[in-house]
Amino acid sequence: MYLVVIAWLYVVLIAAVVEATSSIGTVLGAVITFVLYGLLPLSIVMYILGTPGRKRALHAQAMAERAALAGAQPPDSSAAPDADGKASAAVQSGAVAAVRKEA
Numbered sequence: 001m002y003l004v005v006i007a008w009l010y011v012v013l014i015a016a017v018v019e020a021t022s023s024i025g026t027v028l029g030a031v032i033t034f035v036l037y038g039l040l041p042l043s044i045v046m047y048i049l050g051t052p053g054r055k056r057a058l059h060a061q062a063m064a065e066r067a068a069l070a071g072a073q074p075p076d077s078s079a080a081p082d083a084d085g086k087a088s089a090a091v092q093s094g095a096v097a098a099v100r101k102e103a
Contacts, residue, residue, distance in 0.1 A: 001049065005042055005045075005046065008038065008042060009038055009042065012033070012034055012037045012038030013034065013038070015033055015034075015037065016030040016031070016033045016034040016038075017030065019033050
């Protein structure tokens with residue numbers, strides 16, 4: 001993938017040099033050629049092609065955080081949170097019983 005990027009930048013750089021050294025070209029035209037044909041499109045393409053790698057890195061970071069949190073939990077199973085992440089009723093002290101409607 002990087003070989004294509006390097007090759008495309010080489011072609012655009014040569015085009016910019018030709019623009020700058022041409023009798024009817026300008027250095028400003030060469031800079032605009034290099035930016036609009038080289039840097040801008042390649043930065044967009046590289047960002048899009050790098051998306052799966054960024055997703056993998058975020059997923060790996062989230063899994064590492066989960067593993068760290070799982071390792072920090074006390075070994076007592078009654079103190080472990082429920083599936084929704086809230087503490088189980090056995091851990092709560094001084095809990096008030098729910099009030100039901102009268103029939």
